[in-house]
Amino acid sequence: MWVDLLAEEIRRTRPAPRHVVNDAKSPSGRVHVGSLRGVILHDCVARALADRGAAVEFLYGYDDYDPLDGLPAGRDDLAAHLGRPLCDVPSPDPAAAPSFARYYGDEFTAIFTRLGARPRVYWTSELYREGVFDDAIRVALDRASEIIELDRAISGSRKAERHPVQVVCEACGKIGTTVVVGWDGALVAYACRPDKVAWAQGCGHEGRRSPFRGGSKLQYITEWAAKWRLFGVTVEGAGKDHMTRGGSHDRASAIVEAIYGGRPPFPIAYEWFLVGGRKMASSRGVGVPAAEFADLLRPELARFAIVRPHFRQQVNFDPGGETIPLLYDEFDRAARAYFGREDDPDLARTFYYAHAGGGMADVFRLRFARVAHLCQIPSVDIAAVAEAEKGGALTPADRAELDARVADARRWLETYAPPHYRFEVQPALPDTAAALTPEQRRFLAALVPLVEQALAGEELHAAIHALKGEHGLAPKAAFGAIYQAFLGKDSGPQAGWFLAALDRDFVVRRLREAAGQAG
Numbered sequence: 001m002w003v004d005l006l007a008e009e010i011r012r013t014r015p016a017p018r019h020v021v022n023d024a025k026s027p028s029g030r031v032h033v034g035s036l037r038g039v040i041l042h043d044c045v046a047r048a049l050a051d052r053g054a055a056v057e058f059l060y061g062y063d064d065y066d067p068l069d070g071l072p073a074g075r076d077d078l079a080a081h082l083g084r085p086l087c088d089v090p091s092p093d094p095a096a097a098p099s100f101a102r103y104y105g106d107e108f109t110a111i112f113t114r115l116g117a118r119p120r121v122y123w124t125s126e127l128y129r130e131g132v133f134d135d136a137i138r139v140a141l142d143r144a145s146e147i148i149e150l151d152r153a154i155s156g157s158r159k160a161e162r163h164p165v166q167v168v169c170e171a172c173g174k175i176g177t178t179v180v181v182g183w184d185g186a187l188v189a190y191a192c193r194p195d196k197v198a199w200a201q202g203c204g205h206e207g208r209r210s211p212f213r214g215g216s217k218l219q220y221i222t223e224w225a226a227k228w229r230l231f232g233v234t235v236e237g238a239g240k241d242h243m244t245r246g247g248s249h250d251r252a253s254a255i256v257e258a259i260y261g262g263r264p265p266f267p268i269a270y271e272w273f274l275v276g277g278r279k280m281a282s283s284r285g286v287g288v289p290a291a292e293f294a295d296l297l298r299p300e301l302a303r304f305a306i307v308r309p310h311f312r313q314q315v316n317f318d319p320g321g322e323t324i325p326l327l328y329d330e331f332d333r334a335a336r337a338y339f340g341r342e343d344d345p346d347l348a349r350t351f352y353y354a355h356a357g358g359g360m361a362d363v364f365r366l367r368f369a370r371v372a373h374l375c376q377i378p379s380v381d382i383a384a385v386a387e388a389e390k391g392g393a394l395t396p397a398d399r400a401e402l403d404a405r406v407a408d409a410r411r412w413l414e415t416y417a418p419p420h421y422r423f424e425v426q427p428a429l430p431d432t433a434a435a436l437t438p439e440q441r442r443f444l445a446a447l448v449p450l451v452e453q454a455l456a457g458e459e460l461h462a463a464i465h466a467l468k469g470e471h472g473l474a475p476k477a478a479f480g481a482i483y484q485a486f487l488g489k490d491s492g493p494q495a496g497w498f499l500a501a502l503d504r505d506f507v508v509r510r511l512r513e514a515a516g517q518a519g
């Protein structure tokens with residue numbers, strides 16, 4: 001399983017008694033689902049290293065001293081704040097969070113916490129203001145031209161503006177618009193340029209200030225390198241766009257080695273995790289907020305969907321069609337493998353890494369598609385069906401598992417379930433039943449005595465199959481007749497279980513009515 005393989009490779013190439021696993025994100029709006037793959041990947045690797053006896057610290061950083069460099073959709077009112085650090089941009093809801101960065105960061109933290117990832121969260125703005133980066137800033141100012149040359153050599157870019165330090169303008173509070181024009185070892189001279197960047201306008205102020213304790217920040221490549229050194233990061237992955245040759249990871253690696261005397265962490269370049277499907281609020285897959293994905297399924301299943309594919313495989317998760325029932329079936333197979341009832345070591349480990357906290361008991365798992373069908377049948381006691389199938393009473397853990405499935409199924413039926421999974425038992429004989437053929441009507445009439453025998457779902461299902469054969473009906477004609485009589489459509493759940501779960505007198509009355517023998 002890829003997490004175990006990564007952990008083994010880390011142990012081989014970066015042996016250390018203590019590992020620091022770091023992931024980070026600039027909270028510049030609602031955090032997208034691709035970043036969730038990042039957190040879960042790092043959480044799994046941290047778990048795997050800890051399991052192998054290492055002391056592990058798992059960090060998650062919100063880079064909220066980064067400037068706001070674009071407006072979230074529908075937030076043109078924030079235009080005046082472009083260029084300010086994210087921690088200084090107003091919160092969409094000041095009662096919920098004190099800043100723009102906090103608002104979106106806290107939302108994302110709540111999501112990955114629910115999915116079982118519990119890193120120590122840090123906010124870069126706090127570290128700057130506490131002076132944690134001061135030494136790194138001093139080094140960057142002292143050796144600025146060396147850093148710029150090094151960065152140009154690695155990136156192959158001749159772009160002029162890559163001074164490793166960005167000063168906060170004392171006049172307008174922007175950090176994205178300033179350039180450093182002098183440094184005397186105590187104060188940094190800077191200019192706030194109206195035209196430095198296309199996305200924000202500086203105020204024209206020129207001044208001198210201390211770069212320390214929040215007076216400036218490191219440009220993000222140098223900041224990445226400084227963090228690795230400061231925190232002693234040994235493992236840090238990033239989306240593949242950062243991991244290209246001469247890309248940001250290579251540039252930060254060169255700086256940490258040449259300037260800060262540190263070692264780049266073990267890199268993990270992971271692929272996109274897209275969420276597709278016509279019904280998602282954002283149509284562009286990569287832009288789907290993590291919250292929308294996490295709302296689809298309970299934590300273990302959402303996590304399983306992320307952990308199951310290899311990290312180098314691009315995922316386009318479309319919650320429509322058969323995706324969710326198949327995911328659940330795969331999850332159940334993984335559980336059987338984990339508890340030794342199926343031989344699939346890879347899936348067994350996937351189940352382990354999908355664990356989101358709480359118990360990992362070997363519970364009874366009623367198939368998701370069954371649950372989705374059952375919870376649409378009025379008056380059915382799903383727990384009783386589960387007990388019958390289990391062949392014994394449900395334990396509290398069985399019951400909790402079933403409740404989670406029912407909740408997922410109901411949500412799925414309201415949102416992404418394809419029409420053939422959705423049905424509603426019609427209170428009166430549907431008009432469409434008038435189109436039933438004489439053969440179908442005879443078949444329904446013959447079904448009455450079978451239903452009256454009060455068979456269990458499985459036996460009734462077998463009996464219906466036998467009856468269909470006796471009547472020489474194709475499956476579609478036979479089962480279609482049942483669905484038309486009860487649901488007013490051509491397809492539906494497995495008929496035996498379906499009819500067995502309904503009130504028997506109701507079923508008999510309806511069959512007679514549909515057969516034309518009402519009364």
Ligand SMILES: [Zn+2]
Nearest residue numbers: 169172192203
């Ligand atoms: Zn300014």
